[in-house]
Each structure stands twice: as C-alpha cells, then as structure tokens.
Amino acid sequence: MEQQANVHGEPLEVCSLEPLTGFYRDGFATTGPDDVGSHTVCTVVTAEFLEHQRSIGNDLSTPMPQYGFPGLEPGDRWAVCAPRWQQSYDAGIKAPVVLRATNIAALDHVALDALQECSADSPDDASSLFDLD
Numbered sequence: 001m002e003q004q005a006n007v008h009g010e011p012l013e014v015c016s017l018e019p020l021t022g023f024y025r026d027g028f029a030t031t032g033p034d035d036v037g038s039h040t041v042c043t044v045v046t047a048e049f050l051e052h053q054r055s056i057g058n059d060l061s062t063p064m065p066q067y068g069f070p071g072l073e074p075g076d077r078w079a080v081c082a083p084r085w086q087q088s089y090d091a092g093i094k095a096p097v098v099l100r101a102t103n104i105a106a107l108d109h110v111a112l113d114a115l116q117e118c119s120a121d122s123p124d125d126a127s128s129l130f131d132l133d
Helices: 047-055 082-090 104-108 112-117
Strands: 039-044 077-081
Touching: 039 082, 039 104, 047 082, 077 082, 082 104
Parallel strands: none
Antiparallel strands: 039 077
C-alpha cells in the first residue's frame, strides 16, 4: 500500500503494533476504499472513552478472537473510526490523539482544531519540556 500522510501532511507514523491496529491490521491508521468506517484517528484510549464507545454500540473492550481483536485497555493506542471519535468528543469525552499517526483522511470527518485540542504528541525535541537550569 502506498505511504499515506498524517494530519500535518507528513508521512503517517505507526499508531500501534501491540495491539496491532488499523483497518488493514498494519499498525497504521491507513485507509482505503474498503474502510467505510474511516479508521483514521490514532487514539490513546481512556476508560471513559471505552465506556462511552460501548454505550453507543462500539464495544472496544471485549476481546473478539475470531476477528483477531484482543479487546482494548486504557492506555492502548488504536486507530478508531473518525465519526466514532467525533461522537465521543461531542459528548465531552476528549480522548487523546496521536496526530503524527492520525491519517489526513480523518479531516473528512473531524475538524483539525478538535484533534489538535486532544493532541498526545510530544515535541521532536523533548528538552523543551524540562527546565534544565
């Protein structure tokens, strides 16, 4: 599959290899014509997000071995459907997003401002986060 871009227009980074995520189970939030749900938002799932998703009919916690799905736990990264992420966001559940691993195609369903508000990315140079004096 051709390299896809993230919401910054840069090469899409890995979302999660453990558990193995993505519509194509390639570790990325890659998308294509078969991905009608747009599994394009790389989310760090929280207990609150998982509970809300379950309440709207998207159970991400229960393992489904027949589909190779381990069930998610808080702290796992997962490529979620952009419209489903938006549903939680609209309900006040603002799950963290890894922008570098979130597909630019997510912007067809979710505003960049909402994704940036929930950014879990760290800067390239983490030294700026620490007072080294």
